[in-house]
Amino acid sequence: MSGENGMPKEEGLDQSLSLLREGYLYIPNRRRSFQADIFETRLMGKPAVCMGGKEAAKLFYDPEKFKREGAAPKRVLKTLFGEGGVQTLDGEAHQHRKAAFMSLMAPKEIMRLTDVAERQWTKAAEKWAQQTEIVLYEEAKKLLCRIACEWGGVPLLEEDARQRTSELSAMFESSVSAGPAYWKTRRARRKVEKWIGGLIEQVREDNLHPPEESALYVFSHHKELTGELLDTETAAVEVINVLRPITAVSIYLAFTALALHQFPEEKPKLTSVEESYTKYFVQEVRRFYPFFPFTGAKVKTDFEWNGMDFKEGTLALLDLYGTNHDPLLWENPDLFQPGRFEDWDKSPFDFIPQGGGDYHTGHRCAGEWITIELMKVSVNFLVNRLSYTVPDQDTSFSMTSMPSVPKSGFVVRDITIISRSENDENKNK
Template sequence: MNMTKSIPREEGLDHSLSLLREGYMYIPNRKKSFASNVFETRLLGQSAICMSGEKAAELFYDEEKFMRNGVAPKRLQKTLFGEEGVQTLDDEAHRHRKSMFMSLMTKNSLEALHEITKTQWQFAAKKWEQMEQIILYDETKEIMCRIACEWGGVPIKEEEVKERAEQLAALFESPTALGPQHWKGRHARKQVEHWIGGLVNQVREGNLTPPEGTALREISLHKDLEGKWLEEEIAAVEVVNIIRPIVAIAIYINFTALAIHHYPEQKEKLETADAKYFQMFVQEVRRFYPFFPMAAAKVRKDFTWEGYSFKKGTLTLLDLYGTNHDAELWDNPDLFNPYRFSGWNNSPFDFIPQGGGDYMMGHRCAGEFVTIEIMEVSLKFLVNHLIYQLPEQDLSYSLVSMPSIPKSGIILTDIKKIM
């Protein structure tokens, strides 16, 4: 006979404001107080189950038990995700759309991305040598925008780059913000989708021919399960779902620079390290520093897991940041240590900075390959091809603000490019 037990429950009418006040630590704080990897609360006026850890991640990405359609709040759809994108799909519709994204991640395509990234860093460094100082976060948003557009087959004029980079950044900087910052994100979403939608239309009318295998071409001409092109608005959302996350890599680049500064012994190792150590360093940056705080789904049907009862329709949040800092999974998780990845078993459920599960069939971020490639090239450039100084500044970062970015944006001075 199956015995069920009560999920620990946070008392109160609604804890949405607590989530905004505590940010990345909202779930870890309650996990600690309840001494449980699972607890129940109320968010956005509804019951919600919060989970953390490897077993919870494996459950969360079981598509027989959880669904994504109708999960994302409107404020996220109007800023971060867009409406009717791949993140909102389930079952065959999701697998078909996801295969389109994965088709962009070929070996040749990633090699092209590698070269584009190197070229853009060289271009930026040449400009920076003529400047008294730069704010790395602002500059890397523009670098990532150029990379995203060139790799994605999206035409963009140099005089447009700064504006488009800021618009794309507003999509991931604004979802949890209140007031003007949030409305800035909603306005940016309209502007970006209008821009990309116009390009999609040009591709379909034969007035624009992006290179084969690029996001703009493949998404514009992609056909759904009924053999029809995606609606122009949805195609635009999906193209943005390629270029927006690349611009967001600017956050990781800043944390990479921060790690180089805070751990000078690591910089010494990197100066003579092989490719494997660079990859381990990048993975540790992605594990150690905050990026996405959590992922959301809804219970598809009633089921029982480890004695806990999950009811159909219940909002469920998986703690990404907390799982990446789980002491049961990671030895001394609050220490920065790239060597921990030398023996990592490549589990799809213990290391989940951009979600977990299977790339091809599940909801794990298709752009993870892109993130790692760009970060490795960027790390090598910062370590081996750039000399700079960090003047006194506020390099702290918040675990409340989502996303979290070093407060100064990392100011660099006396920049020199070296071969």
């Protein structure tokens, strides 16, 4: 039925349990049933608006109409984002802080990242080749934690690598959990914040000297609009906002391997020296498989849009997964077709696995370029640098667990390293 403001409205006192039960499909299911891209519901005991599709995404990322302050629940701040981080800021304060993140995305820094990734992938592959089998998702978390720390200028002792990987992973694996898992994640974040905070103090005392372009250096020296250094706690949150998302690329890496297994016809297209198809493949993995289901904001001030009234302070959720599978935006959205990105117009509002809008002025994830480059390196290793077998296993993935990964973690066996001469020979066939 429709609410008084012309917006379809879901019946019921509260739909929080339905959201948790349906996960990625909660908003898409209702968009289909209401035949509308925006509907009203109640979540956590309060009115909320759910929205999806290109035009709704444009609206959602209008800074005059929506804000991020107060949008994320406290429990999410205390697990996933951290308190005081860039995700919670608006206006000039947000743009100033975001500029620090964007400085890490300079071309030379992206090149440094790929060099680090290549080196760490090679070391990991040599280790895996000595084992009977590995669970790729678990190994990918360790690999990406090492990449994140080395690139971010964060010293990581080998004896601490497993612990830090576990702590960083808990932040994105259990951010919406309850009970013991939630409190475990809270403890993990506190430990990492204490660790990074100690390193920041060492940098400020001139006892630790990370590369000047690294995340640890940038946020140790970052000054707010007031001209004052970020307090140690917030600076630590922002360094973690680099380390955690890079480690979370392990989800995409597991799905990359799954895609190569499910769609073996794609492999020959990825052995070419032509880089463009590798990028199409990576983008299709990001579009096709689930990552995070939605992102949140709050209505900044009362406004009317397309005959619908939005009230100040109302929680708004933008459907990321559903927009990436919207049949009005994507032809045959439930088919895996990397070639679709050859003709994609690069709109910032129809392909939004890590948010939409402008990188510099909006809340689109600054690390999206990092994600793409890390996945391209991973595709090259999985296709051209490694040989392995995939045993029978449960590679299905849940559409209710958030985030989702293949249930088996994607097990691979009999890993061998393909020499560069063999690789060149294969490409010339």
